[in-house]
Amino acid sequence: MDNFFESHWVLSLLIILPLAGSVACLAAREELARHVAFGTSVIAFLISLPLFWTFRSGTAAIQNYVSVPWIEAWGIGYTVGIDGISLLMVLLTTFVTPLAILGSYTYIQRNQRAYYAMLLLLLAAMIGVFVALDLFLFFLFWEIMLIPMYFIIGVWGGKRRIYAAVKFFLFTAIGSLLMLVAILVMVYLYYRQFGIITFAYNDLVQLPIARDLQFVLFAAFALAFAIKVPLFPVHTWLPDAHVEAPTAGSVILAGVLLKMGTYGFLRFALPFFSHAATSPAVIGTVMVLSLIGIIYGAWVAAVQPDAKKLVAYTSIAHLGFVMMGLFALTTQGIQGGILQMVNHGISTGALFLLIGMVYERRHTRMIEDFGGIAKVMPVFAASFLLVALSSIGLPGTNGFIGEFLILIGTFQKYPVVAFIAATGVIFAAAYMLPMVQRMLYGEIDREENRALSDITLRERVVLAPALIMIVLIGVYPQPFLSRTAASVDALIDQVELRAVAAPVVAGASDLRFDRMPILGADE
């Protein structure tokens, strides 16, 4: 077992363990389910943690790789592995999930077994998405993820939970269907060219795709990912989903699920369709939509009366920064973007946890229902302030590192875009500080708030890891950056190479679905 952490088993275990835990939750007694779930997620975290050190930083090669044939007739395999990018995503997932579960301990009162089973199922699917290197497997996990999230919002959510859950489901499902079609088209093209049916990432990423067809396929992938990110104007599912979801749902939604979109762009859309993805039209569109996300997201956040909705809109602004950094296609931009994905997961996850804590006490999320609670909840107030500052991107916190790298990376290529985006630092203060001030400071003007108790030991345990990471990444981000460096450089090289190498001849005439063997036609 001494090379366990360099084998694929560690990844496979990270998928299997939560699945088993999920079943165990269903089998457990109602009041024990949460302990089972928490225990499972902590073990998953502990299993994943050594990867941070066993991972070899100097290389862009896929590590912990395995490829086992699964449905051989269709060329589908169980293929998993990680590079620097997925390493951080996996660790983010296993880091955030136990916090989300522990944060739910008293929040969820009914159907606890099902609830915690859903959370663990979600954990397995999220890990699966980040480690899958077979497009069928990836798509499978991608879709499985929807189901627990749909139920978490729809069953344990707030008043308008059905509306929010359906909206979430429809938005995401529509995007994924188009992506599935695009995946099948790629498999078919590969078959036409090489005579092999394969869903393997390493094969499909080599596939030369004609330039005009690239735009169509890119659009299909991009829509699926853009909805997840979310980019303007397909973002409106997010505020509703966040507001209605229970705390853990929001934490995982913001902490991990949104990153599926940006991760998808990095892992698939950019290297598959490099020519389309680097064309001025696409870059221009993405940059404009990112800027709208940054500025408009901040503006709309600033006028929200509901604290949770406010944070939801800040996610749109933060993910706008990430998208901008990724599509700048500079080392700093992408590295900053990846780190900002991690940062956003930690900071926004913590914000949702904090809001959940006062919601449990007061059963309201309206900012104006609070005021002066720093007096009665000093530890809460100090934590809230630190997390808010991280969200604003104050130097010394993690948020600054990500934003700074993204902006400086984007500025190298698109100075005007970065210039406009930098105004986001002003608006960030304009949405976050009024909320902080209204909720924490001033005199206590509602009698109900006078008797609020400060956060409990359990709640402190939930917050402490996030607070530590906020400062740690802010002060010493280099270990995180150095782990993604090789993968990012390789990605940029690959994208630049393939952008030029894409064949000019039209490929659309090859697109005859009746001739696809999978669909049963002759060959």
Place this chain on the structure above:
Amino acid sequence: MVNLLESVLRVVQHAESGYHPVLPGLILLLPLAGFVINGLGAFLWRDSKRIPGIVGPAAIIGAFGIVVANFLAMRGAFPHDPAVVSLWTWMAVGDLSIGVDLQFDQLSILMMLIVTGVSSVIHVYSIGYMREDPGYSRYFSYLNLFVFFMLILVMGANFPIVFVGWEGVGLCSYLLIGFWYENREFASAGKKAFIVNRIGDFGFLVAMFLIFTHFGTLDFVEVFAAAPETLVYAGGVVTLITLLLFLGATGKSAQIPLYVWLPDAMAGPTPVSALIHAATMVTAGVYLVARSGVLFAMAPVSQAVVAAIGAGTALFAATIATQQYDIKKVLAYSTVSQLGYMFLAVGIGAFTAGVFHLMTHAFFKALLFLGSGAVIHAMHHALHQVHRDDDPNDMRNHGGLKNMMPITWATMWIGTVAIAGIFPFAGFFSKDEIIWYTGTYGYVVLWVVSLLAAVLTAAYMTRLMVLTFHGENRTGADAKPHLKEVPAVMWVPLAILAVLSVVGGWIQIPEALPGLPAVDALHHWLEPVMEPARHVMTEHGFHKAYEAPLGGGEATWAIISTVVALIVVILTFRALVHRRYSPAAESEAPTGFAGILYNKWYVDELYDRVIIRPLLALWRGCWRIVDAGLIDGTLDAMASGTRMVGWVGSLLQSGRVAGYMFWFVTGVVIILALLLL
């Protein structure tokens, strides 16, 4: 893992002179430790005053001691290049590499001396001032943290590290302005300060991006060495970089148009106003311009902007100060005005003169603020004794305090005479140098403006002294017996600063003054740092004219200015000392021109109407109209449309055969009709 201990002591860039920084890491570690201990204390031993009262000041005084040792070491070796201490790699991504690096050169040592020195005095003063406050430990933790970030700001060896300090002091300022957070207005003032400063920070950030794009590095040593070759003199790039940096400076150092946060920042405890909002943090912008002197020297347009904004702010803020009644507001506008002088200096390229005024101002303005704090402390105490809630800050409630508080009175007069620029007090030497250079470098208009502002300075400060200390007492017969001098822990700091406000200017005595030894200590000290900028300017023909606008030598103008200031002080004193003021509660707000000044030219109201309200309306519009209306409206309409179609379809599924037959026949008829036509 980095071996922190080893790296703390590693000097990356050796100065040839054999100079080594002394315990560089410890200078930062002490205030940080103070913050951590007091911060924990705020939660753990809430009621104890003993530990924070010792730990807080001790941490800063310890840091001051190490800084003095560094100063002595540097004075001995006098290196011509900065020594850079690398702590650890902060961000290394691609060709971008940013280290947590500290720079030791003459400028940073001078700033460190000012920061830790004045901080030490103010920390000690705070022991007395904050004694009664329940947030004692929290107060000292914030104050320690402030010193930590302020030191990072002045010690940083690259732009991003300076930016860490820059934002960090802003955070502490935010926390300390809103220190009494239960008062909503105070907390609001903190928020305002933060957001306004962020506008400036935006400029700083973009300036860094531009610098990195053109230099490939953000390290001071490399950027400033390469600047004359890399950038075109007076070109667009260097102009843009410097203007953006200056935007950052106008935020932090409260210049037009971003000065509006500083007067509101007076909501914080008075020692905070003295330390952060007078002596140290607000001078960060001046420091930044002086530090980037080479870049500014290459951008004459930016220099003109800096000088003009500086002179304009100096006069503008001085006019407002003449009509304020809150003693701290007078001092706040005075600070804005004096910062204007510093920018005027660095704008015209007299970088050392700007830093000189920064230093003397730190002494006398800290003194004045602490003095006002002593007054407020005494007033508060007296009013508290008789259970009245009149405003202890309002000078209309003061009057005649001279007899009750003789030490405060005497020291504050020293501060007043110093800021008025009267020989031989500190402000005379520093301010006079600025005004003299402004004239001789040929900025005639700015020269006139700066003279007018100097006259106003003497006037409003004398008014402050008269209203507070002279004439009859207006506190009320009941409270008056309770007014008494502050304890030694508070007046000793006043005395120390008073001494510095006298002798602080003597390190730089112009040769022209008759009968005095010429001292050129500061210019000589900063020579290695400022030389490159001066070189650029002389090369391009700046600073050639050495003629005063109306003729006359330096000595003549020095004598004129000190005499004029003295006359203004005497005239104002005589005009006001016999005037009868009524207590604040019985006074009416000034009207006419005085009313406009009293209301600060209505700039806050203007910003509110022209910027803040339209923006909020726009933001609400984005939410209500675009998000909820346009996007979700369309989607919901699509959803209900789908449902409607389904409902119509379900109507057809009636289950009656006759109905199906009817639709079947209708269909056939339509198809036939279509085929036939």
